[in-house]
Amino acid sequence: MKELPDWYYDEFIQKGTDYTSEEEIQNYDRKMRTIRNIAEEAETMIKLIDLRPDHNVLEIGCGTGEFSIELSRYCKQVLALDISQGMLEFAREKSITRGRDNIDFTKAGFLTFEPKGKEFDAVVTQLVLHHLPDFWKLIALRNVNSMLKPGGKFYLKDVVFSSDTRDFDFYFSQVFQKMPPEAGDEIINEMKLHIKEEFSTFDWVMEGLIEKAGFRIEQSQYQNGFMATYLCIKK
Template identity: 75%
Template sequence: MKELPEWYYDELIQIGTDYGSEEEVLNYDRKMATIRNIAEEAKNMCELIDIQPDDEILEIGCGTGEFSIELSKHCKLVTALDISQMMLDFAEKKAKSKQRDNVKFIKAGFLTFDPEETKYDAVVTQLVLHHLPDFWKLIALKNIHSMLKRGGKFFLKDVVFSSEIPDFDVYFLQIFQNIPPESGDEIVSEMKLHIKEEYSTFDWVMKGLIEQAGFRIEEFDHQNGFMATYLCIKE
């Protein structure tokens, strides 16, 4: 990891839900397997950003590694970052069990990762950038821009709130009420914790941050007023 100035934000501090034990990490991994089709997501991602067999991809915030492992089937190398050593240990074991030897796991994040001389063909990050306040989001996005080859693609998925929502009290109440009962109280609790303690921002702010970092937004999608995806290019 990079040696950072004393005034830098400490991104290694856990924000939001804390997966501090192996059992919690295992439960998280099982939950993701039931609510997501990771293989299909990875296939769609590769088509979206036109991944080639010789490409090197960086994933920031890999969690238990499932998405990085799937991406590794379509490219030369995946470098997978996470700030949780517990998550990384779990991910490494999973990669070995699946005989994927072209995934490199590193403890680091947006601010602390040192790519040395490597320039990536694509960078992917999903539901992680909201862990940083807006000032540090811009620093993170500038870092990503510097890590990409010219013409490289950046895919961002995160919770980004629509500025067109007239009443957030009513809006969030409806979200909580519309969560299916089978999802359990845990999902509601995690969402409330996210809104209360994490740093999701507005759509107009995120657009400005991405463009200020030097990217051109090629595609943008916003679902339900809070789940946003951006496909960006380094020109």
């Protein structure tokens, strides 16, 4: 891991949901299944980055490993990072159960990973970047840029708020009301914690950050006023 100056942001401190908690780790996949279609998300990611058998891919914030495992079926090697040791252990066990042997799991994050000269064909990250305040998002995105081969692809999916929303009180009350009943209070409470304590930013800020970090945005998609997906190319 990189040695950082003492004024650096400590990305290992959990803000909002605590992804080092054993309860969170054990329940994460069950909760996600109530609001997400993981197989579909993985397929979209794999298609967008045009994953090939000779590719080396980096996933930042792999959580329980679902996406690293899917990616590993179609490429040479996946390096999966997370700042939560518990998540990494859970993901590693899952990858063994699913017969994957081309994934390395490493404890590090956007700010602390040291690539040691290694360059990747693609970097993917989803629902992770919002853990950093905006200043640190730019540092993180520049780090990602420096780890990619020229023309390398960066897939970023995260909670990004729409600057067209005028009345956030009304907007969020609607979002909570429209949650599928099987999601239950625990997901709504996590969303509230997200808005209150985590660092999701606005669409125009995110686009600016991505461009300032040295990427061209090839495709962007915004859903429901709070979810964004970007396919970015290293310039």
